[in-house]
Amino acid sequence: MYRIREGLIPTILGAIVTTLGIVLGQNRKVDKMLSSTVLGFGLAHIVLGIIDLFEHRY
Numbered sequence: 650m651y652r653i654r655e656g657l658i659p660t661i662l663g664a665i666v667t668t669l670g671i672v673l674g675q676n677r678k679v680d681k682m683l684s685s686t687v688l689g690f691g692l693a694h695i696v697l698g699i700i701d702l703f704e705h706r707y
Contacts, residue, residue, distance in 0.1 A: 656701025663694030 670688030673679045 654668070654702060655705045656698045656703075658698070659694045660698030660702065663691045663696075663698055666694060667691030 652700060654681035668691070670684055670686075671693050673687055674681070676684075
């Protein structure tokens with residue numbers, strides 16, 4: 650069975666959500682506040698996931 654490192658799932662999820670936020674930001678029909686919120690949510694997940702990855706290295 651594979652062992653997934655702690656923090657890897659939030660980091661991957663954050664990358665996906667950040668990409669979604671960037672794509673929404675390029676669409677003129679979507680409100681800028683919504684795209685900025687999604688982008689910030691994704692970046693926060695990336696940061697927290699990376700912190701977990703470094704904290705639980707061993």
